[in-house]
Amino acid sequence: MHARSIHTTGSFHARHCRKITELAIRHVCEYIKRTMKKLLYAGIIVIAVIAVVAVGYRVYLGILAGDGQITREVQAERTFGNDTDTGDAADVDTNGNSDAVDEQEPAIGTIQYGVTSGESGDSRAQFLIREVIFGRENLVEGTTRQLDGSFLIDYDDHSVRVGQFEINVRDIRTRSLDVDMSQERWSDGERDVVIRAQILQSGRDEFEFSTFNPTGVSGVPESFEIGDTLNIVLTGDLTIRGVTSSVDFDMELVLESEDMISGTASTTVLWEDFNITIPYVGGNSDINSVDDSVELRLEFTAIQEERSGI
Structure with missing residues (x-):
């Protein structure tokens, strides 16, 4: 129990x-x-x-x-305040008399050329900058065909003057290339938005345009003629996002004919010279690094607008 x-x-x-x-x-x-x-x-x-x-x-x-649409076409001022830095040689006749005009050479006079701009033109402005994204080095290229400028060339006195250049930076579109520029990797609309909103702030009307106002031309030879290529240095004031800094462009100017000239110009500047910073770099960002310097390029064709002195 x-x-x-x-x-x-x-x-x-x-x-x-x-x-x-x-x-x-x-x-x-x-x-x-x-x-x-x-x-x-x-x-x-x-x-x-x-x-x-x-x-x-x-x-x-x-x-x-903004939507990236431009408010107007580029319209650079047609003024020529810079002087050619060269000892302009006087014409010499066969008897050695200076300042005599060689009557065998037809006078061409002074010709004003204007850059052909817009989608139908052959001219463009570019920037090139290196970046490392996802651990791989790229070359970022930004391009716009909204470029205007002018030249005043005296073929008799052998002088070259350059007018203002104007660039619509709101129109810039970018793409990423291999560092040797052999292959395009991708076009980047998102980068374009960041450029217009934060980097160049070209979405704001007051920063839509950048200008280059030449103050001097050096390296012009004592004599030149149609068909020659001139390697000159163009000094002036470059304004980006309301900030101005003095720069030198190395320019190759091809005197193709009385009706047309063409050429290229390039310079390298620092972002900090224009109080510009690149966001989203380093830390946890996909963009590991961006160069401090950027190359600026101009490629242009200019046609005759006016002619005088003949």
Whole structure:
């Protein structure tokens, strides 16, 4: 009888322990379920907030950048205040008399040339800068055909004057190239938005245009004629985003005919000279680094606009 009582009591305790254990497990599971549900809701809220912030920031950038449409075509001023830095040689006749005009050479006079701009023209302005993105080096090329400028060339007195250049930087479109420029990797509309919104801020009307106002021309030879190529240095004031800095362009000028000239010009500047910073570089960004300097290039064809002196 006593043994049976002990057995019954043991069974009761065992059943009671199982019930307590089951109840505890059930409570723990319910707690975990409630906690997971709360974490899930919290995660959804965090993701939603991040998405809203990201979308909102993109919308904000889009507002700053605008649609990239230009307000007008480029229209550089046709003024020529710079002087040719050369000892202009006087014409010499066969008898050695200086300042005598060789009557055998037909006078060409002075010709004003204007750069052909827009999509139908052969002229363009570019920037080239190196960056490392995802650990791979790229060359970023930005291009616009909205470039205008002018030249005043005196073929008799052998002088070259250069007028203002104007560039619509809002029209710049970029692409990424291999560093040897052999292959295009991708065009980047998102980078274009950042350029218009933050880097050049060309989405703002007051920063839509950049100008280069020449102050001097050096390296012009003492004599030249149609068909020659002149390698000259063009000094002047470059204005980007409202900040002006003096730069020297190395220019190759081809005197193709009385009706047309062509050429290229290039210089290298530092971003900091124009108070420009590049965002989203380093740290957790996909862009590991960007060069401090940028190469600026002009490629142009200019046709005769006016002629005088004949």
